[in-house]
Amino acid sequence: MSMMTDNSTRRSAARRGISATLAMLPLLLGTTLAGHAADIDTSKRIRVAMVPKLVGLSVFKANEQGAVEAAKKLNIDFLYTGPVTASAQGQVDVFNSLIARRFNVITTTSNNPTQLAPALRRAMAQGIKVVSYDSDVAPDARNFFIQNTDYAEFGKALVESVAKYAGPNAKIAILSSTPDATIQNEWISALKKYMTATYPKMTIVTTQYGQSSPSQSLTAGLNILQANPDVTGIIAPDGAAEVGAAAAVEKLGLKGKVVVGGCSDPDSIRQYVKSGIIRETPLWDEVKEGELVMYVARLAADNAIQRNGTFDAGDLGSFTAKDGVIVFSKPLIFNADNIDQYHF
Structure with a gap:
């Protein structure tokens, strides 16, 4: 009887110890656990x-x-x-x-x-x-x-959106938004580093700007293709620029000769993806x-x-x-x- 009582007492003490440890976890872990568990206070508009x-x-x-x-x-x-x-x-x-x-x-x-x-x-x-x-x-x-996204990862994705289809020796044009746009300049810097390291024979022949306007981007895209007939890929890291570049390729009948990559929302580029002018394009939700x-x-x-x-x-x-x-x-x-x- 004494042995049974001792075992029962030890089991009870062990359960109390486990319960106490669990109760202390938020304090032991500090703000990490509290930060994840806390609800957002929306009482004040x-x-x-x-x-x-x-x-x-x-x-x-x-x-x-x-x-x-x-x-x-x-x-x-x-x-x-x-x-x-x-x-x-x-x-x-x-x-x-x-x-x-x-x-x-x-x-x-x-x-x-x-x-x-x-x-x-x-x-x-x-x-x-x-x-x-x-x-x-x-x-x-x-x-x-x-x-x-991570800039290096996105720069890689932008290059690959054309490199897979234009080839490792392609002559590339960049059609961006504005010269001072922070994010586009970060991506362009990242894609240049990736291109140099991965496709050393790929060259960027010109960089133009469409002012985040579909119509101005179309004009810039037409200018790029008419002035640089050796261009076989356009990287357009801007929503309006990618649409403008793809429209320029379509307008000049260069589908299959010039591939467009870049980043834009799916609704804007859907027709060009389905037609094959844009083969793939990175973005996020x-x-x-x-x-x-x-x-x-x-x-x-x-x-x-x-x-x-x-x-x-x-x-x-x-x-x-x-x-x-x-x-x-x-x-x-x-x-x-x-x-x-x-x-x-």
Whole structure:
């Protein structure tokens, strides 16, 4: 009887010890466990603006679509506003209006990282949080930056979108957005490094700009192809530029002779992917990225996110901030086999 009692006592003590250890886990693990388990406080309604490079461009409309859905869940009074052309001064004018109206958070993708900085620093000085996404501003002019993808990975994907089809000795043209666009310049730098290391005989013969306008990109694409008849591939790291480049190839009857790669939303390039002018093209889910922008805005407004650490963004999952930079996604490759699975 005594032995049975001792065993029972030991088992009971062991269970109490395990229960105590489990109860202590949140304290032992600290903010990591608490950060993942905590619900986002949406009790206070906040005002958040999303300022794209320009209104009307489909990739930014996809961001807006995701942002609108997330704003409903997060008790955000949401405003989508921006210039009608890809103008840094136009964005600054919008920022000044938002500062005067005391918005809680300004989110933006930049036309020019330095020209936007003074207005955004002024916003931060007045207690307004700034979240950049897609194309960054000067680091001291924002609280957080949501980077679409790792730059090196995306540079590789851009090169491969044409190299697989134009060949390792191809003569390539680049058709970008504007000369000062932060994100495009990061990608161009990354693709050049990858091209030099992987395809040393591939050459870039010209770099042109379409001002994030489909019509101006078409004109630039036509100019590229007419002035450089030896070009067999165009890399267009901009939504409007890729559409313009593909339209130029189609207009000049060069399908099968010139392949277009780059990045744009699936709805804008679907016809060119199906016709074979664009064989594959990397991007990411722009709608979900818009959702993430709102989650970060909500957390930033509430001082509930750190510049270094992990956080939860609802159904989007967990993300990591490092020195205020949050990488959203790996490149998502659209091609003829999968493009009809995506609509934005």
